[in-house]
Amino acid sequence: MKNDKILVFSYYSNIAGACQAEWIDDKIEGLIKSGKKVALISSISGNKSGLNISHIRIPSISLFDFFDELKRAKLARDLFQFSILMLLPFVLTLGILLDLLLFIVTKGVGEGRWSWLISASFAGIYAVLRFRPNKILTSGGPASAHLAGIIVGKVFSLPVIVELQDPLSGEGIGRNVQARGWLYKVEKYIINNANMTAYVTEAAADFAKKEFKSSNIFAVYPGSKDFGYSYSDDKHNGIKIVHLGSLYSTRNFDSMISAIDTLISQGGISEKEIELINLGHVSDEERKKLKNKSYVKILQPIPRVKALEFASKCDISLLIQHSDDRSNVTIPYKTYDYLNLKNHTLALLNSDELTKLIIHYGHTAIPLDDVSKISQYLLDIKSNKVKLGNANNIDYVTQANCLVDII
Numbered sequence: 069m070k071n072d073k074i075l076v077f078s079y080y081s082n083i084a085g086a087c088q089a090e091w092i093d094d095k096i097e098g099l100i101k102s103g104k105k106v107a108l109i110s111s112i113s114g115n116k117s118g119l120n121i122s123h124i125r126i127p128s129i130s131l132f133d134f135f136d137e138l139k140r141a142k143l144a145r146d147l148f149q150f151s152i153l154m155l156l157p158f159v160l161t162l163g164i165l166l167d168l169l170l171f172i173v174t175k176g177v178g179e180g181r182w183s184w185l186i187s188a189s190f191a192g193i194y195a196v197l198r199f200r201p202n203k204i205l206t207s208g209g210p211a212s213a214h215l216a217g218i219i220v221g222k223v224f225s226l227p228v229i230v231e232l233q234d235p236l237s238g239e240g241i242g243r244n245v246q247a248r249g250w251l252y253k254v255e256k257y258i259i260n261n262a263n264m265t266a267y268v269t270e271a272a273a274d275f276a277k278k279e280f281k282s283s284n285i286f287a288v289y290p291g292s293k294d295f296g297y298s299y300s301d302d303k304h305n306g307i308k309i310v311h312l313g314s315l316y317s318t319r320n321f322d323s324m325i326s327a328i329d330t331l332i333s334q335g336g337i338s339e340k341e342i343e344l345i346n347l348g349h350v351s352d353e354e355r356k357k358l359k360n361k362s363y364v365k366i367l368q369p370i371p372r373v374k375a376l377e378f379a380s381k382c383d384i385s386l387l388i389q390h391s392d393d394r395s396n397v398t399i400p401y402k403t404y405d406y407l408n409l410k411n412h413t414l415a416l417l418n419s420d421e422l423t424k425l426i427i428h429y430g431h432t433a434i435p436l437d438d439v440s441k442i443s444q445y446l447l448d449i450k451s452n453k454v455k456l457g458n459a460n461n462i463d464y465v466t467q468a469n470c471l472v473d474i475i
Contacts, residue, residue: 075201081110098468130183181210192220272397291464292404297380299411306341327442
């Protein structure tokens with residue numbers, strides 16, 4: 069409803085280059101645009117929100133997490149309130165003991181930012197008394213955000229909507245057996261105690277419904293903010309392909325390199341006619357593989373808005389899924405940024421669900437390791453058989469409201 073007041077818990081917010089932060093920042097802006105009032109509780113890792121919201125940043129009390137947050141905030145050139153630094157003696161004493169206890173209880177699973185649960189819960193109680201929300205939305209990322217939201221919801225009898233950006237457990241999530249066992253229990257608790265739990269793929273939602281025997285599970289594609297960039301041919305020669313994001317062992321250029329090298333050896337294309345660009349971090353292992361490829365260009369990460377502006381001037385946006393099983397239940401957030409651009413997306417995938425989504429919106433999906441089809445696609449691009457500048461998008465404002473209006 070338009071007059072809803074939503075209290076949002078998200079460990080990450082307003083951190084340049086962090087997709088989990090961009091995810092919730094877009095969602096909050098979508099809620100505001102539809103007339104809802106929002107208050108946000110996040111960690112101190114990011115900057116103060118520039119949106120017209122009440123924003124409480126609260127640190128973790130674990131020694132490890134606290135100093136990691138300070139480091140991130142320093143990189144963001146943020147200024148701290150003196151009250152945050154006053155927590156230092158507390159963190160240096162109780163925080164060390166808490167780290168030890170958390171390691172024993174969670175079996176060393178650190179991704180949950182578990183100690184933030186304590187500080188976020190107290191901040192949430194304060195926020196409810198001050199802001200008087202009628203719903204709670206949690207998003208992440210770290211499980212502590214969901215657990216804090218559920219605790220505060222129980223204290224004040226408020227409905228809680230949980231958005232799991234990635235499933236916490238399951239075979240394909242890339243965790244060891246011990247971690248999966250612990251996070252399975254956490255995920256089950258979240259689902260059993262939230263009013264609604266949203267996953268961002270149908271596959272993840274369907275699996276959770278069967279696994280946790282709950283009817284309060286659904287799927288919502290989040291969409292992302294449209295920055296208004298559209299494909300503009302900057303009169304460059306040849307085919308210009310860009311990938312936004314990191315390259316490493318399970319997400320790399322291997323299939324693209326094989327396809328391009330095959331075409332070059334067969335005379336179908338020359339090195340001067342194609343440019344493959346990565347805008348983001350590249351692991352040392354991947355850099356070694358790309359070192360002698362003259363048509364490959366590696367650029368350093370830049371802010372999201374500038375990265376999308378750069379991509380809009382390229383012919384093709386390249387989307388690459390992970391080569392492991394996590395791709396079956398996740399969708400990279402950059403997918404929605406790509407859909408907002410008016411150039412063509414080439415998606416190298418191993419997920420049936422994302423394949424259908426990409427094709428539905430007028431783009432090209434090819435199996436991740438199908439070098440032959442990638443080669444043919446590049447030849448079709450060269451001979452103008454693939455229409456560029458053909459894009460639709462998923463409205464992030466509508467999707468944000470779909471999420472909170474489910475209750």
